[in-house]
Amino acid sequence: xxxxxxxxxxxxxxxxxxxxxxxxxxxxxxxxxxxxxxxxxxxxxxxxxxxxxxxxxxxxxxxxxxxxxxxxxxxxxxxxxxxxxxxxxxxxxxxxxxxxxxxxxxxxxxxxxxxxxxxxxxxxxxxxxxxxxxxxxxxxxxxxxxxxxxxxxxxxxxx
Amino acid sequence: xxxxxxxxxxxxxxxxxxxxxxxxxxxxxxxxxxxxxxxxxxxxxxxxxxxxxxxxxxxxxxxxxxxxxxxxxxxxxxxxxxxxxxxxxxxxxxxxxxxxxxxxxxxxxxxxxxxxxxxxxxxxxxxxxxxxxxxxxxxxxxxxxxx
Numbered sequence: 248x249x250x251x252x253x254x255x256x257x258x259x260x261x262x263x264x265x266x267x268x269x270x271x272x273x274x275x276x277x278x279x280x281x282x283x284x285x286x287x288x289x290x291x292x293x294x295x296x297x298x299x300x301x302x303x304x305x306x307x308x309x310x311x312x313x314x315x316x317x318x319x320x321x322x323x324x325x326x327x328x329x330x331x332x333x334x335x336x337x338x339x340x341x342x343x344x345x346x347x348x349x350x351x352x353x354x355x356x357x358x359x360x361x362x363x364x365x366x367x368x369x370x371x372x373x374x375x376x377x378x379x380x381x382x383x384x385x386x387x388x389x390x391x392x393x394x395x396x397x398x399x400x401x402x403x404x405x406x
Numbered sequence: 407x408x409x410x411x412x413x414x415x416x417x418x419x420x421x422x423x424x425x426x427x428x429x430x431x432x433x434x435x436x437x438x439x440x441x442x443x444x445x446x447x448x449x450x451x452x453x454x455x456x457x458x459x460x461x462x463x464x465x466x467x468x469x470x471x472x473x474x475x476x477x478x479x480x481x482x483x484x485x486x487x488x489x490x491x492x493x494x495x496x497x498x499x500x501x502x503x504x505x506x507x508x509x510x511x512x513x514x515x516x517x518x519x520x521x522x523x524x525x526x527x528x529x530x531x532x533x534x535x536x537x538x539x540x541x542x543x544x545x546x547x548x549x550x551x552x553x
């Protein structure tokens with residue numbers, strides 16, 4: 248260019264343009280990954296485990312300081328108390344916000360046991376734990392329901 | 407430690423996003439661009455402050471962010487390569503009245519944007535009156551008219 252007031256560098260501009268487009272593509276992939284639940288709440292994140300008539304639904308991917316929930320569904324056939332025990336290694340990374348219905352809480356050696364009162368009506372019952380992760384990383388939950396049914400799963404908590 | 411780490415990561419992440427978005431995103435040319443910047447600041451605020459509302463945390467964050475900015479300016483002033491990498495470089499988009507179509511397409515600029523800058527800064531009416539139009543690093547358009 249004749250008497251250009253700046254140093255033009257077409258090669259740099261071209262490479263910069265390519266890098267920008269790659270960046271846009273990555274941003275698009277991030278948005279799609281989020282929509283499908285790879286960063287929490289979505290089809291790829293919501294998981295369900297079933298055993299002995301008990302099922303647990305939880306989010307495999309969660310985010311630090313973002314509230315999430317865990318639901319336990321079981322069939323109550325007679326009036327008896329239901330216990331749900333969590334390993335303390337898992338619970339210590341969470342802040343329990345609320346539990347529905349409200350249980351009695353017992354601390355044991357490496358576990359925290361939640362005892363839920365039951366009524367005389369038989370049928371499907373639900374329990375919901377609402378909690379907020381307090382640190383990020385990969386954590387393993389070991390949950391025992393009714394003392395004879397144990398579930399084990401991993402959760403990935405993003406920073 | 408969290409204050410410094412969060413501050414640096416947020417600063418670096420925002421630099422990367424705006425660097426990839428291109429020069430024009432920084433220039434606030436449209437209402438939407440302006441709104442975008444307002445919303446981004448709100449999004450980032452929660453991640454930076456979290457639940458720590460102490461003065462100490464705020465002061466540490468400010469020191470970290472300003473420090474990072476000073477460090478960036480020191481690095482870019484010592485190396486033209488780093489300057490280009492971190493801040494991009496200006497580009498000529500109109501040369502002696504002729505628009506550089508390839509450059510304008512890369513930069514997502516229309517002829518109307520150039521004419522708007524020309525009217526605003528120099529009261530020019532046509533491209534033929536423009537010797538050079540340069541897209542600056544900050545996303546603004548500089549106009550050098552013919553003498």
